[in-house]
Every structure is written in structure tokens, then in C-alpha cells.
Amino acid sequence: MPREKFTILRSPFVPLPVDNVDTDQIIPARFLKATTREGFGDNLFRDWRYTSDGTPNPDFVLNKDTYSGKILVAGKNFGSGSSREHAAWALYDYGFRVVVSSFFADIFRNNALNNGLLPVQVTEGFLQRLFEHSATDPDTVLEINLPEQTITVVATGEHEEFEINAYKKECMLNGYDDIDYLLSNKDKITAYEQSHHK
Amino acid sequence: MEPKTLFDKIWDNHVVEHIEGGPDVLYIDRHLIHEVTSPQAFAGIEQRGIKVFRPDRTVATADHNVPTRDQHLPIREELSRLQVQKLEENCRNHNIPLYGLGHPWQGIVHVIGPELGLTQPGMTIVCGDSHTSTHGAFGSIAFGIGTSEVEMVLATQCVLQPKPKKMRITVEGTLGKGVTAKDIILYITSKISASGGTGYFIEYAGSAIRSLSMEGRMTLCNMSIEMGARGGLVAPDETTIEYMRGREFAPKGDDFDRMAEEWLSLKTEEGAVFDREITYDAADIEPMITYGTNPGMGIPVTGTIPVVNKDDPDAGSYYKALDYMGFRAGEPMTGKPVDYVFLGSCTNGRIEDLRAFVRMVRGHRKADNVVAWIVPGSKQVEKQAMQEGLDKILKEAGFELRQPGCSACLAMNDDKIPAGKYSVSTSNRNFEGRQGPGARTMLASPLTAAAAAITGKITDPREFL
Numbered sequence: 001m002p003r004e005k006f007t008i009l010r011s012p013f014v015p016l017p018v019d020n021v022d023t024d025q026i027i028p029a030r031f032l033k034a035t036t037r038e039g040f041g042d043n044l045f046r047d048w049r050y051t052s053d054g055t056p057n058p059d060f061v062l063n064k065d066t067y068s069g070k071i072l073v074a075g076k077n078f079g080s081g082s083s084r085e086h087a088a089w090a091l092y093d094y095g096f097r098v099v100v101s102s103f104f105a106d107i108f109r110n111n112a113l114n115n116g117l118l119p120v121q122v123t124e125g126f127l128q129r130l131f132e133h134s135a136t137d138p139d140t141v142l143e144i145n146l147p148e149q150t151i152t153v154v155a156t157g158e159h160e161e162f163e164i165n166a167y168k169k170e171c172m173l174n175g176y177d178d179i180d181y182l183l184s185n186k187d188k189i190t191a192y193e194q195s196h197h198k
Numbered sequence: 199m200e201p202k203t204l205f206d207k208i209w210d211n212h213v214v215e216h217i218e219g220g221p222d223v224l225y226i227d228r229h230l231i232h233e234v235t236s237p238q239a240f241a242g243i244e245q246r247g248i249k250v251f252r253p254d255r256t257v258a259t260a261d262h263n264v265p266t267r268d269q270h271l272p273i274r275e276e277l278s279r280l281q282v283q284k285l286e287e288n289c290r291n292h293n294i295p296l297y298g299l300g301h302p303w304q305g306i307v308h309v310i311g312p313e314l315g316l317t318q319p320g321m322t323i324v325c326g327d328s329h330t331s332t333h334g335a336f337g338s339i340a341f342g343i344g345t346s347e348v349e350m351v352l353a354t355q356c357v358l359q360p361k362p363k364k365m366r367i368t369v370e371g372t373l374g375k376g377v378t379a380k381d382i383i384l385y386i387t388s389k390i391s392a393s394g395g396t397g398y399f400i401e402y403a404g405s406a407i408r409s410l411s412m413e414g415r416m417t418l419c420n421m422s423i424e425m426g427a428r429g430g431l432v433a434p435d436e437t438t439i440e441y442m443r444g445r446e447f448a449p450k451g452d453d454f455d456r457m458a459e460e461w462l463s464l465k466t467e468e469g470a471v472f473d474r475e476i477t478y479d480a481a482d483i484e485p486m487i488t489y490g491t492n493p494g495m496g497i498p499v500t501g502t503i504p505v506v507n508k509d510d511p512d513a514g515s516y517y518k519a520l521d522y523m524g525f526r527a528g529e530p531m532t533g534k535p536v537d538y539v540f541l542g543s544c545t546n547g548r549i550e551d552l553r554a555f556v557r558m559v560r561g562h563r564k565a566d567n568v569v570a571w572i573v574p575g576s577k578q579v580e581k582q583a584m585q586e587g588l589d590k591i592l593k594e595a596g597f598e599l600r601q602p603g604c605s606a607c608l609a610m611n612d613d614k615i616p617a618g619k620y621s622v623s624t625s626n627r628n629f630e631g632r633q634g635p636g637a638r639t640m641l642a643s644p645l646t647a648a649a650a651a652i653t654g655k656i657t658d659p660r661e662f663l
Contacts, residue, residue: 017514018514018515018518019512019514019515020392020393020491020492020515022492022627022629024608024627024629024630024631024632025629025630025631028631028635029262029608029609029610029632030609030610030614032234032262032263032610033234033263033277033278033280033281033610034277035237035238035241035280035281035284036237036238036241037238047630047631047635047636052617052635052636075515076393077392077393077396077426080392080393080426080492081328081423081627081629082327082328082608082627083235083326083327083328083330083342083343083344084234084235084344085235085238085326085344085345085346086345088344103393103396104396105393105396105426106362106396106397106426106428107328107342107343107344107428110343110344110347110359111344111345111346114344114346114347115346124511165219165220165221165360166218166219166220167217167219167220167221167358168220168221178346178350178358179242179246179346179349179350179353179354181358182223182350182353182354182356182358183246183248183353183354185214185215185223185354186354188214188215188223189214189223189225189354189355189356192214192225193225193355196211196212196225
């Protein structure tokens with residue numbers, strides 16, 4: 001089924017300079033009871049975003065007017081832990097289209113790509129520069145250019161290239177979906193079954 | 199021909215097609231599903247107007263979101279009840295066998311797969327749960343997937359996956375007294391960190407690994423994901439074959455002997471190359487416990503919490519974790535008070551884990567300050583425990599055997615550790631809020647959990663051995 005296409009995104013970003021943000025932080029298990037994909041954004045980073053009595057925690061970055069945008073920039077090893085795709089849904093539902101980090105957990109990376117959320121892996125040095133920019137100018141704008149595979153700080157021109165496999169890049173650019181691809185290969189799958197399963 | 203690793207042999211045998219510059223189309227032999235990560239996938243294939251491609255390769259159970267008491271009654275919490283009902287409805291509509299609440303085979307998906315013989319050497323196995331790595335104990339390629347990937351497998355019995363790199367972790371030597379598979383994996387994770395295995399699939403090898411029972415190997419492989427690795431596996435040997443024999447869905451008679459021979463041939467060839475190799479000495483491993491908020495933050499139970507220099511680039515995240523736990527750098531772990539003890543989960547909810555716990559608490563009493571939840575991994579584990587009289591011994595010592603499910607490992611059901619309370623848990627994750635909002639988790643083996651349950655504080659289990 002067609003999804004939103006991704007080519008070039010220019011946006012300010014939300015900094016989250018915390019390492020090892022696991023999927024239990026992104027969306028705690030007690031919010032995984034829904035049977036649809038929608039609405040998880042309300043509970044994104046629930047236990048950091050709200051205090052125990054349910055009021056917004058003024059110290060958490062999503063509750064500060066200072067920062068906004070469709071890009072989340074987070075510390076290394078983002079998305080570790082549980083395979084819950086609800087983490088990618090929650091980030092997307094909240095409005096993020098890109099997550100930048102110096103390191104992503106494997107399952108999260110796949111889940112993000114399968115939902116039109118682009119994981120952009122940068123060097124640790126570049127990541128720290130982004131956090132410095134956000135501290136001095138919260139409105140710092142980044143450009144994520146998927147065809148060129150570059151991430152650029154628009155004001156200064158600082159940039160890096162990022163990796164994405166050619167297949168997934170095509171999918172993101174065109175809004176293609178893995179399941180359509182697999183379904184179009186049913187003959188090969190059936191042939192495999194016949195040759196490999198006694 | 200170049201010598202191949204066990205991982206390569208199984209992977210390559212399941213590649214339907216390689217996409218140039220992209221992932222492989224990987225055929226899946228066994229797809230395990232549960233109530234939490236499958237409903238959106240079923241909705242997806244229904245929207246496409248298709249049926250499940252291979253229901254005979256799919257098996258379902260309800261585990262994540264079920265109560266561990268009064269399972270004969272309707273689930274009280276509405277959303278949980280609806281989620282479990284949705285699974286029943288989906289399985290009915292698509293002819294998928296479901297071992298749900300009330301079924302004698304119900305239990306945690308990673309406990310029932312092996313005990314029913316659904317998990318077999320050489321297979322590819324996936325489930326919408328990161329601890330699917332557990333099944334690697336049998337010499338299979340097993341890994342967790344997201345819901346979009348669950349939908350792929352329901353629709354085509356395949357997933358698109360980039361082939362991971364290969365790592366071999368060898369543990370040689372004899373394990374010390376009171377040192378279990380859980381301690382091995384907490385030790386390895388403390389050495390290579392919670393992200394050190396990312397991008398890799400791990401083969402565990404060496405005499406200390408071969409000495410483990412199947413239950414121990416499952417505990418080990420289960421936590422591969424806690425290093426970031428997609429999965430881990432152990433080559434099949436006689437221990438594997440003996441475990442498989444007579445299991446419900448294992449081959450029978452001559453077929454079994456034929457398969458056993460094939461399974462025993464599944465091993466890494468001499469001279470095969472890994473992208474990374476690490477070797478540890480079993481004698482260096484002690485009973486372990488975690489002090490922080492990721493599974494890589496572990497130390498020997500007799501150790502002190504490391505001091506990280508404030509100038510260290512990781513200091514911010516490190517001290518954030520200690521703040522959450524209410525601990526200070528340099529403190530010893532032994533003697534710290536414990537409020538809750540949880541024995542269970544896909545990591546340590548099997549019969550051997552219950553036996554180990556019971557062996558230690560027999561003749562003692564649960565400490566008054568401790569609330570203990572003893573949760574069998576499956577109905578079959580529960581039944582076995584009762585046949586062996588473990589429930590009675592537990593009762594005499596002040597403990598209660600609950601009913602099977604994931605329970606306090608992820609606290610989706612009512613089994614939540616209250617905010618600020620300290621839990622010694624045999625599960626797999628000590629993330630902030632994992633066992634309930636504000637809960638403080640210390641991961642350890644069933645033996646260390648039992649010692650804490652008796653004394654009410656962090657205790658070296660070797661004192662009771």
C-alpha cells in the first residue's frame with residue numbers, strides 16, 4: 001500500500017542528548033494495548049513527558065516552547081530493547097519524520113524504515129555539534145536530503161553523508177512498501193518451498 | 199569451498215532471493231505470534247484482502263497481557279481483554295492454532311515453542327518480540343521483528359532482512375559455584391555493553407556453553423538482544439537431541455533419528471571466519487547483578503558500583519541512571535534493601551529456574567519486607583512444578599506460585615512494581631519504568647533472586663550453597 005514519500009526535509013530539530021533511549025522510554029508497555037496503529041503519539045516518551053500525576057513535566061524537551069520540528073536528534077544507541085513497532089508509530093504520530101543519532105538499534109531501524117520514519121546515522125562528533133547548535137540557537141534548521149544522502153546544518157553548511165541501503169532508499173523515495181514487493185514475488189516463494197521442503 | 203559458519207549455513211539455506219544493494223528475502227519456517235504485536239498486522243493483510251499464506255507454520259499464544267491470577271475468569275481490564283479477544287478472532291478467521299488462556303499449552307511464547315518441539319535446529323523462527331533470540335539455543339536462526347514484518351510473514355512467509363555480521367563468543371572452562379547461564383550473559387553484556395552486539399548475530403561456543411542445559415542455553419540466547427545483537431545461537435549437540443526427543447511437534451520414530459543426524463551436522467566448520475571473535479574465561483565469571491538502567495550495567499554481586507569520571511563523555515547518561523536507581527558510585531551492592539523479587543519471564547521462567555529457586559529457599563522463610571512473584575513460564579512448567587511438589591515447598595517458605603505469563607517483566611498486566619521500589623528480577627531488562635512507572639530493577643539469576651527473597655537484601659547466593 002502506498003505510503004508518504006520522502007525526498008528532502010528542512011526543519012528545526014528537537015534535541016534529546018540522552019544515550020540508550022530504549023523503546024520502553026519511547027512508548028511504555030502499558031500503552032501497547034491498542035489494536036490499531038493510530039494515537040500512540042499522545043504517549044510518546046510518556047514517563048519523561050509527564051509527571052506521575054499526569055501533568056506535563058516542564059523540564060522535558062517536548063514540553064518546552066523553545067524546540068520544535070519534524071526531526072528528533074538523540075544520543076547514541078537509540079531504539080534499543082523491545083521490538084515494539086509502536087515506538088516508530090509513536091514518533092511518527094507525534095510528527096517526527098527523521099531521527100538522527102550516532103547509533104541505532106537494528107530492530108528499531110527496520111521498524112522506522114517500514115513506517116516512513118528516516119533514521120539518519122551521523123558520527124559522534126557531528127551529533128555533538130548538533131547539540132551545541134541547538135544550545136546556542138534552538139531554531140537551527142537541518143536539511144535532510146535523501147536522494148543525496150546528506151544531512152546539513154543549513155546556516156553553516158556543515159554536513160555529513162549518511163548510509164541507507166539502495167532498496168530501502170527507493171522505498172522511501174517512492175513510498176513503496178515491502179509487503180507489495182514480497183507479494184509480487186509469490187511465485188519465487190512457492191518455488192522455494194517446493195525445492196526446500198520435503 | 200570456503201568453510202562456513204553455522205549461521206551462514208542456515209541463513210543461506212533460507213534465502214529465496216537476494217536483492218542487489220538491499221536485503222535478502224528470507225523464508226521463515228516458524229512464525230510465533232501473540233496478542234500485542236499482531237493485531238495491526240492482521241488488520242493490514244485484511245485491508246489488502248488476503249489470507250494468511252501459511253497458517254500451518256504459524257502458532258499463537260496469549261502471554262504479554264494476561265493476568266497471573268484467576269485466569270479462569272474473564273480478564274478484568276477492558277483493553278487487555280479486547281486485545282486477547284482480537285487474537286482469538288484473528289486466529290479463528292485465519293485457521294491459526296492458538297494456545298490461549300485455559301489451554302494446557304498456554305504460556306510465554308518463547309517457553310512454549312521449545313517445550314512443544316515447535317522450535318527445531320536449523321529452522322528460521324521469527325516473532326514480534328525481541329526475545330525470539332531465545333530459540334537460538336537449538337541452533338536455529340531466531341530473531342524478533344516489528345509488526346510490519348509480522349504482516350510480511352503472515353502475507354508471504356518471508357521477511358526482508360539485511361544479512362547481519364557474525365560474532366563468535368567463546369566461554370572456556372568450568373563455571374564456579376552459584377554461577378548460572380544468567381550470570382554468563384550478564385557478564386558478557388557488562389563487557390561489550392548494551393550496544394556492543396548491534397549489527398551482529400552471535401554464535402556462543404566453548405566448553406562452558408556446551409556444559410549448559412537447554413534451559414541454560416535458552417537463558418543465554420534470550421538476552422543476546424540486550425547487547426543489541428539480533429540473535430544468538432548454539433550448535434546442536436547430544437544435549438539438544440535429548441531435549442527434542444518425544445516433544446509434541448518433534449519428529450517421531452525413524453524420522454527423529456534421521457533428523458537428529460542432520461541436526462548434529464549443523465556446526466561451524468573449522469577455519470570459518472567471523473567478523474568479530476571474543477573469548478572469556480569461565481573462571482572469571484561470578485554471580486552478577488545490575489545496578490543501572492540498561493542490561494550492560496552489571497557487576498559481580500559482591501562488587502561496587504563503578505565510579506565514572508565527570509569528564510567522561512558518557513558521564514551524563516551514567517549518572518542519570520544512578521539517580522534513577524537512587525544509588526551512588528562506589529557503593530557496594532550487597533546489603534542493599536530489596537522490596538520485590540520476581541522469578542519468571544522468557545529469560546528465567548522455565549522448570550530448571552523454579553527448581554533452582556526452590557532448592558535455595560527450601561527450609562528458609564521469605565523475608566517480611568519482600569513481596570515475591572513466582573510466575574511459571576507456561577502451563578506445562580506450572581504442571582511440572584506441581585508434580586514435583588515445588589508449589590508446596592514454596593508455600594511453606596512463604597511464597598505463592600502464580601499462573602503463566604510475561605507478568606512483571608514488562609508490567610503490561612497488573613503485576614507492576616510500585617514507583618521507587620527495588621526489585622530483584624530474573625527477567626531481561628532493567629530500563630527505567632520497565633517493571634512499572636518509577637520501578638527500580640536489578641537483574642540477576644534465580645539463585646541471586648532467591649537469596650534476596652530470603653534475606654530481604656542483596657546477598658551473594660553462594661552464602662546459601
